[in-house]
Amino acid sequence: MSLNIELIKKLTQTYGPSGNEDKVLEIIKAEVKDFCDDITYDALGNMICKKAGKGKKIMVAAHTDEIGLMVTHIEDEGFLRFTTIGGVFVEQTIGRRVIFKNGVQGVIGVEHLEDKKEIKTEKLYIDIGAKNKEEAQKYVNIGDSAAFAGEFIESGDRLISKAFDDRIGCYVAIEVLKNLKTKNEVYFVFTVQEEVGTRGAAAAAYNIHPDFAVAVDVTSTGDTPKAKKMAVSLGKGAAIKVMDRSIIVSPSVREMMIEIAQKHNIPYQLEILEFGGTDAGPIHLTKGGIPAGVISIPTRYVHSVSEMVDKNDVEASIELLKKVLEK
Amino acid sequence: MLLKELTEIMSASGDEKEIREKIKSIVEPYVDNVYVDKMGNLITCKKGKKDKPKIMLAAHMDEVGLMVKSVNEDGTLSFSPVGGVDNRILVSKTVKVGEKKINGVIGAKPIHLQKREEQQRPLDYDSLYIDIGATSKEEALKHVSLGDYIYFDSNFEILGNDYVKAKALDDRIGCNVLIEVLKNEYEYPICVAFTVQEEVGLRGAGVAAYNVEPDFAIVVEGTVAADVSDSVPHLVSTELGKGPAISLMDRTALYDKKVIDKIVKIAEENKVPYQFRRIASGGNDAGKIHLTKGGIKTIAVSVPCRYIHSFNSVAFLEDFNNTVKLVDLIIKNIEKEALI
Numbered sequence: 001m002s003l004n005i006e007l008i009k010k011l012t013q014t015y016g017p018s019g020n021e022d023k024v025l026e027i028i029k030a031e032v033k034d035f036c037d038d039i040t041y042d043a044l045g046n047m048i049c050k051k052a053g054k055g056k057k058i059m060v061a062a063h064t065d066e067i068g069l070m071v072t073h074i075e076d077e078g079f080l081r082f083t084t085i086g087g088v089f090v091e092q093t094i095g096r097r098v099i100f101k102n103g104v105q106g107v108i109g110v111e112h113l114e115d116k117k118e119i120k121t122e123k124l125y126i127d128i129g130a131k132n133k134e135e136a137q138k139y140v141n142i143g144d145s146a147a148f149a150g151e152f153i154e155s156g157d158r159l160i161s162k163a164f165d166d167r168i169g170c171y172v173a174i175e176v177l178k179n180l181k182t183k184n185e186v187y188f189v190f191t192v193q194e195e196v197g198t199r200g201a202a203a204a205a206y207n208i209h210p211d212f213a214v215a216v217d218v219t220s221t222g223d224t225p226k227a228k229k230m231a232v233s234l235g236k237g238a239a240i241k242v243m244d245r246s247i248i249v250s251p252s253v254r255e256m257m258i259e260i261a262q263k264h265n266i267p268y269q270l271e272i273l274e275f276g277g278t279d280a281g282p283i284h285l286t287k288g289g290i291p292a293g294v295i296s297i298p299t300r301y302v303h304s305v306s307e308m309v310d311k312n313d314v315e316a317s318i319e320l321l322k323k324v325l326e327k
Numbered sequence: 328m329l330l331k332e333l334t335e336i337m338s339a340s341g342d343e344k345e346i347r348e349k350i351k352s353i354v355e356p357y358v359d360n361v362y363v364d365k366m367g368n369l370i371t372c373k374k375g376k377k378d379k380p381k382i383m384l385a386a387h388m389d390e391v392g393l394m395v396k397s398v399n400e401d402g403t404l405s406f407s408p409v410g411g412v413d414n415r416i417l418v419s420k421t422v423k424v425g426e427k428k429i430n431g432v433i434g435a436k437p438i439h440l441q442k443r444e445e446q447q448r449p450l451d452y453d454s455l456y457i458d459i460g461a462t463s464k465e466e467a468l469k470h471v472s473l474g475d476y477i478y479f480d481s482n483f484e485i486l487g488n489d490y491v492k493a494k495a496l497d498d499r500i501g502c503n504v505l506i507e508v509l510k511n512e513y514e515y516p517i518c519v520a521f522t523v524q525e526e527v528g529l530r531g532a533g534v535a536a537y538n539v540e541p542d543f544a545i546v547v548e549g550t551v552a553a554d555v556s557d558s559v560p561h562l563v564s565t566e567l568g569k570g571p572a573i574s575l576m577d578r579t580a581l582y583d584k585k586v587i588d589k590i591v592k593i594a595e596e597n598k599v600p601y602q603f604r605r606i607a608s609g610g611n612d613a614g615k616i617h618l619t620k621g622g623i624k625t626i627a628v629s630v631p632c633r634y635i636h637s638f639n640s641v642a643f644l645e646d647f648n649n650t651v652k653l654v655d656l657i658i659k660n661i662e663k664e665a666l667i
Contacts, residue, residue: 019583
C-alpha cells in the first residue's frame, strides 16, 4: 500500500477550527462521494457517508475540526484579542502565524511581561498588519476564527504538519471507505467540534444508533527525551485504545481488535492515555450504550503546529480499520 | 411592572414552584397548551399556521441562592451556595429563610474582633452564618429545617430613568422577554420552555428539549456585563445600552457562525442594535439543548446585566425592549433567512 501524500497534505493544511469545519468537509466530500450510497449532514454539521449493507450497523468517527483561536475584540490600533478554541498551549503560541477563513494571515504577539509565568491568553494578540481598527475590520471581525499555520513536511518515514489531529484519522477513514468490501452497513461520520468537548459525535451516534462504533483519532507517545511515561511509540503500529479519560474500552472490543491485528499480521500496540478523550467517549454512552473502540495513530507533539506521525503507523491503522469493518 | 413582579419572586434552583405558577398564570391566555414536565420545566406552546419548523425558546426560571446545611447550638444557621454565589458579597446582607420567608442577616465577626489576616481575605462560607434572632438550636429549629432555601432579600427599583436594579435579573429578564414573545402570533409553532435548575448545571433544559424536540432553539439569558470603570477593554464581555448580546462561544457551546451572520443581517436590516458576547467563559441552557437527541441548531441572545448572581443586578430597559424585538424578528425570518 502506498499513502496518498498529496491528499494528506491537503487535508492537514486546510482551515478548520471547531465550528468552521466546512472547508475540510468539502475536500472529504469530493474524495468520497463516488464511494458512498448517501451523504447527509445533521443539525450540528457532521457529514455522514453511508455505505449500505445487510450486516451489522457500524459507525466510524473521525473528527474534522482542529484547535484554533476566535477573535473577541479589535483594538483601536488594529490588534486582535482572542480566546482559544480547544486545548491550545497558550505559551507555545507566541510568534506563531495564524490564518483566517478568508486567507488573511497574522502573527501572535505578546504584551511586555516581566515574568514568563504571566503568559495568558489575555496578554496575547494577533497582528494582521492592520494600521488601525477600521483597516482590521475590513478583513476580520469579532467571532471570526483562526487556525494555526504549520506547513507540511515529509521527512523519510515521518510526516510533520499542523492538524494531524485528526485529519490523519480522516485520511485513514477515507482510504478505508474507498476500498471497503463488506456486507456490513457502515456509516463514516466526519464529525465536528471534537476539540471543544467531543460534541458532534454524540448527535451522530444518536441518529445512526449503530451496533458498534470505532473512533479514529491520534494519541500521544512516550518515545521522546524525558517524555511522560507512555507505552506508545512512533513506528510501532496502530494503537488499540485500552482507556483514556473518556472511555474504558470494553475488553471484548479490545480483544476483537487485537485478534484481527494478530491474524492479519498488522503491527499494533496498546494505548493507555492518561489525559484527553475521543469521540468514542460520548458515542459509547449514547442512548442505552453503544459498544465502541478506538484506533489511534501515534502522534508526537499533539496540539502543536508540528505534529509528527509515521507512515507505517498510518498504513497499519488503515489495514486494521478495514479488517475490523469487514469482520 | 412585570419585571418587578418576576424578579421579586423568590425561587432558587430546585424550588421554582412560585415563579412557575406566576408565569403560568400570565401566559395561559396567550398559548394553546401548557404543561409541566417531570423536571419541573414549564412548557407553553402555541400553534402556527404551519406545522414546521418547530421553534423552542428557553429562559430559566431559577435564581442562585443559599441553603441551610446545619443549625448551630447558638441558634445560627450554616449554609451552602445553590449555584455560583460569590462569597465576598454576602456579609451583612438581609435574607429570607424557608417557605415562611423568615428574616435573617448574614453575620460575621465585626472588624473589631478580626485578626489582621482575617481582614485581608474575604470571608469564606465557613466563617459566615445566618442570624435569625434565635438563641438556641431548639428555637431555630421551630422556624427552619435543614435544606430550607435562603433567598436574597432585595427589591426591584428604577435607577435614573432608564435602568433597573433587582436580584435575579439572570434570568427573570429572559423569562419576561419570552412572555412578551408569547403574546405575538407566528406562522410557525413555538414552544417556550421556562426551565429549571440552570444555575446548578443546565439540568432542566436538556429534558425540555428532549420532550419538545424542536427544529431550532433560541435561548434568552441575562448575561454578564462588565462595562464598569476598571475593566480592560478587551476583556469586557458585554455593555449596557448596546443592545442584545449574541453568543459566539462559551464553555458549553460553539454557536453556528453561519446562523449568527444571518441574525446580524436581520438585526442590521431592521435597525435593532446588537453586540456580541465577547468572552468564552460561562454557559447557558444552549449547552444542553444543542446536544439533545440528534442535535438541535441553537442560538443564544442575552440582555446584558451588571453584577449578576448578586443581591442587586442592573439592566438597561432599552436593551430589554431590543431583545424582545430581535427574538421576534428571528422567529419571523426563520424560513426567509434559512436559519435551519
